Amino acid sequence: MANTTPCPQCSSYDVAKNGIINEKQRFKCKSCGYNFTVAKMGKSIDSYYVIKALQLYIEGVSYREIERLLGISHVSVMNWVKKYRIKIPKQEFYTPTYRILNHKELSEFVIVPGNLSNKGMIITELGDKFMVIQWTRIKSI
Template sequence: MDIQCCPNCSSESYTKSGIVNNRQRYKCKSCGYFFSVNKMGKRIDDYYVNKALQLYLEGLTYREIERILGISHVSIMNWVKKYNIKRPYNSNYHPSYKILSASELSNYFQKTNNLSGAGVLVTELGDKFMLIKWERFRD
């Protein structure tokens, strides 16, 4: 199931860019063309299993992870069960998240008021980055 090159320009330089309808999508680094493998069957790349579980541990809901990664929440629930993932219950903090490009991310960190009073965590997400921000619930 390996892709050898971009179907549009034959470049061998491409990067993972999300999952669409349970199929791995790629983005060509040379021409920007999006393409996916024709058939992945039921197997989803380990990369996204790891990402989904990571986001789950950070406190995101199944539906949020589904929206971000394009993986069905049922698959995510199954992985959580399969790998016996338990996350600590914490009702005092609320995670919010943004999907940013590398330059948006660097702009974000240049504004100090973005960083006060909250913890942030950044994780790679295909050709983008995801920033998770932890804030205390305000009553």
């Protein structure tokens, strides 16, 4: 992801999005590990997080959980659900579980066959980590 915000500590441009804090974009510098926030212009939040939040919402994750996972207020998420007219299809055979892993943890997770069998799975980037969403079958179809 191209970025024009340099690290205030070491001036490196090699920075990654690392969550939202008080509606400000947080970045983590990949060179020195420094975390910093950048005020958003206006009230808009990067569409990157809008899409992540709506992905979680449609998988049945609650507003409060989305707030906890992404650092975006549940009010913002509710507004996006309204704005984009998102409706969750009724779903009774699978239940979503999700976990946030760094690259090493993700590698260790997917290498275990039992972690993948009989479960749908998506892996999506989340700041400098990865989010794994899985669907565990709760009822046979």
